[in-house]
Amino acid sequence: MTSPQQARVPFKPGDVIKDRYTLLRQIGAGTYGAIFAAVYRGNAVSRLAAIKLERENQKYSLQYNEVNVMKALAASSHFAKFFRCGTHEGFKFVCMELLGPSLIQLVNRNRPYSLTLFQLLKFGIQAIKILQELHRAGFIHRDVKPENFVIGNTKNTSGTLYLIDFGLCKPILMEDGKIVRPTNQGSLRGTLRYASPNGHKLVELGRHDDLISLLYMMVDCYMRKLPWSNTENPDNILQIKEQSRGGILLQNMPPEFQEFENHIFSLNYEDEPNYKKLIGLLSLIGYNNRFDLNNWPFEWEEELNQQRSIVQQRQINGKSEFKLIENQDQQRNMKTINDEQQQNQRQIHPIENISIQDQYNYELTNLSLISEITMKNMNIM
Template identity: 50%
Template structure:
């Protein structure tokens, strides 16, 4: 977001507490800076996300709501503060490390070993179960939305980020009800489920199917539709590979993982313990 980059410079102080160091990321609606939070006894590095207050988009509000609800879960960033500075809403949160996308692309052959994939998968399932438990679907799972911690102690811990288009499950009187309207999914289709291509409402099963695509890509180095830009052709390939052939180079236990996901619909709760046990059996 160019305007935000121009508004904030290194050394700027937000709310007399957060000193901006440098920009480390951003998107269409927001910009993220590395900063230093100072209090009476110590200082620590933080991530500060800014969003123009005049924009009619729920991304930052969504993120704050979710992170506050998951404050006690180890796979989500901690929030340190929030407010308004100049024309911008901001949230200061735990500074995290590089994403899986960054890590896998650091050296050839751009893929992870089986042990790393399984370790990631178990933590990803744990994170998704926590998110789903509070009634939200992520809807935008991809390697760049899984990151590791920024310290030695947290460098092996997986964090889930990127809640800009997350949505609440359709719950009525305590029951999950299949929505009657189509989903207006508008982001990249590389890791999206077949349901997303068809305009069906995202459910917990769709987050898990996205996770399978991510696991396959990180372990084998690619997906059959990786270089295809036409969404209809991507859909055709996903349907073609849904017969189990997508998992041809994965451990055989992954077929049970996929079969379980395909047995679910919007209203059915996934068996997270089953999926985790499948991954553990693969070790």
């Protein structure tokens, strides 16, 4: 049965956008439309891409933010590359680099469905640097959550984090070249679970609010819960967030997280966070635990890269990967996470001595198989 979100867009696999992008499969859906994996077929170039589609007559368009942010961060290795935007049959579209699985999928790929301390620190350091890049480019994300951090889709980028989904991004308020505190009332944006207290209070969100959301999600991914996890009322969630600060929120975290929390909660909209200090605190935890955060890979990197090698070899040998997927699916009992990046995993790896059509089949097959493998034993957090 087709979900309401999927019914919003009349496109299906096989449709061609602007005579260049062939849709392969829908990989996400939301309030504003849908996102597809697609293949770009040029005269001399072929590549996989992600295409977001939303109706032209939509009151609130997310396309403007998406394009502006990706263009502003084009030189960064932590943001998807922008390819093209435009309109097609009554829909706006944004075409960009297709990335890999989200942090929530990586967390849920194996029991106990949480990040190890090493993974948490290595992720946290990258995430702080990514947010610093975004902020220096002049934007507040306003929806920092595990679903919006993904890894790359090649062997060399399995350990590289990317920030995605800029629909709620907002430029930092400037006057005469200086950051100034907004006087207008804000609105509750983003995900309630990770929203900063300022979001609940309808205060315009600043750079420190992105970092507060990051702190909440780091605790959640490590401890598997937050003090307000079982609460739904926004006012009650705010109350618990304020009561747990400096206490229950961090009681099972390394003590350096207390200083992390103290710093970001001491800031106002116009204050620049001390990103170096925050990175230093996480690095200190790593040093105290004898972790080599610079050289040791994430635990998932070896697993994913091994599977990429297996898929490549099987494809070269002419074996059916879709049959392999069916067999694996029968052996697994999985629950699905409703995440726009849920099946957005693939690699682009040149294969010599095969036809162009076989290349497309290889990449599409790999997109499916890597999705299955990274979500094995998945359960809802």
